[in-house]
Amino acid sequence: MKNVTIQDIAERAGVTKATVSMVINQDHRITEKTRDKVLKVIKEMHYYPNPSARKLARGKSDVIAFVSARFAAPFIATVMDAFEQRAFQMGRYVHGIHPYSTQHQTEVKEELLQQILYGRTADAVVLVTIRPSEKIVAEYAERKIPLVLLENTLPGSHSIRVDNVRGGFLATEYLLRQGRKRIGLINGITQPPPGVDLVPSAMERLQGYREALETHGIKFDESRVVSYGDYLFEQGRLGLRVLLEKDPRLDAVFCAAGDIVAMGVLAEAQARGLKVPEDLALVGYDDMLASSLLKPALTTVRQPILQMGVSAFETAIEAIDGKLKEDKNIIIQPELIIRESA
């Protein structure tokens, strides 16, 4: 009925709160005897320390905040899962990972990060695909709360990134090698409207695309590029329509916006009677589970997502433990998975 507190345990065990606390926190200066006695009472009375009181008392929170735009995006869900998996393996922060989402709103993000920082809610913050303002980074640095960025880099914070320039390059170059000349690009937004966050990976993939074209002596043509803020199936259908309208002779699409969007491209192509890859070659990005199951199976750039989650967790732990004197920047290489669509 009433909540069991440390005081109750102390009384029942005939010691003081301090002793109970020490038992819980494995302080060495207690006898086996008293410890066993106290532990027994704890079990008996179903005592669980109040985490709020605990946090309040010691400033540390035993929490890592994991901030992303939306939970449902496969990329994010997978990273989060790997992150947590690693936590279980290492036995640290096991129930101490707090996912937050910003719903893509810059304002929510800023507010949230302030809140986490000044509310002392987390020992470290992991940001997936979200770019904090420099002001925030500075404030975190001052209070010594480590930031770990995924898909971003900023001085003053650690980062885990996939080499997106290379990803864009690999995909485009492969298409060129297959003899394609008119390669459309469906991408994320590279010039975000106010209030929407920039996703640098889109810029980088664009750059890779350009570099590959240049390497092969083909001039970059802006009319071959479309950008969308959402990464949905419908964007793929729409994107292909737009690209074909600009040039019906389009012979390939690199869908840097991801495999879901690529699926939309595929559907639209098929609806128009275009054969993939014969009439239109298609390369996606991400390599989701379903990508290999499509007909034709999707050629795509694979992101080592699990590894990103694992590295993010390990980096966060190292930072929390004070083992990182400088920014740690991990770059993971993507891989082109060649299947049937190109």
Next chain:
Amino acid sequence: MKNVTIQDIAERAGVTKATVSMVINQDHRITEKTRDKVLKVIKEMHYYPNPSARKLARGKSDVIAFVSARFAAPFIATVMDAFEQRAFQMGRYVHGIHPYSTQHQTEVKEELLQQILYGRTADAVVLVTIRPSEKIVAEYAERKIPLVLLENTLPGSHSIRVDNVRGGFLATEYLLRQGRKRIGLINGITQPPPGVDLVPSAMERLQGYREALETHGIKFDESRVVSYGDYLFEQGRLGLRVLLEKDPRLDAVFCAAGDIVAMGVLAEAQARGLKVPEDLALVGYDDMLASSLLKPALTTVRQPILQMGVSAFETAIEAIDGKLKEDKNIIIQPELIIRESA
């Protein structure tokens, strides 16, 4: 550097902590004048109340715990997303949703639920596909922390469920109507080994399958059923192999274990040169994004996942607000989506 506390604000604004607290909590009995003054200081000094202190002081936590086995499962990620979406819309518990995962381990689950309960960490707990022990339910009831179950029901807690019996029935009956007689079932585990949790939906889909057979005068044959604990692509391949070994004349498969598994079935069928649906009709479960993109497009039972998340959130809020005198049990009807595979 040092943390800004309510005390600092009070001093700077020339009032007491109590006043500041009232301002923050929108208590009406304070003058506009003092309120504005206090708010100004709060802004200036970047004051954010310490959530731990706050929770400690008032027993309420402003948190809803959202407990599932794994984050990455598409079903779970989608529910979680809808859940959070609704929170944003309603402006309640906006950053107060704490996802936890149990990694499928019963022990972890029990421990976690105890911790949440006795640690007073949440105002309500939502459990996705996870069944708490009756003991836990009783303990939650006693402490008046509402439980909301998804895909489960237990007296003493609220529930949101999809009518799985009906889902199983719809799929099987449709296959029977198409003239199929030898219908295999690939399902989740209905008799879990110790330490692994029961997923009742598997039982229910099995029941729907049986009922449909009986309705059409076909005897249930246990050798047509295989069960797996994981819902992976590989299970689909394996499942079909096993079923065909038992009866090579199999003419249909209802893959109640979900569309990912169904994709495995499809791949295996195609690898064996079986035409779908001519030689083998296939019905899945879930209706994922990719399901409509396969060749042949997958006929499947659609789960109204978004709606489940929304209902779960609303139910949690109602329960927290004390508006539910009795258990609320919502049942959502699934829908058979007919495409090409059957």
Next chain:
DNA sequence: TTGTACGCGTTATCAT
């Protein structure tokens, strides 16, 4: 509005 006890652990200091 203010003063202040309270919620619950942690930890520095002190006694044995």
Next chain:
DNA sequence: ATGATAACGCGTACAA
């Protein structure tokens, strides 16, 4: 070496 005492962390809420 063990354990007790007491102050502390930060808001909330009730009596005055």
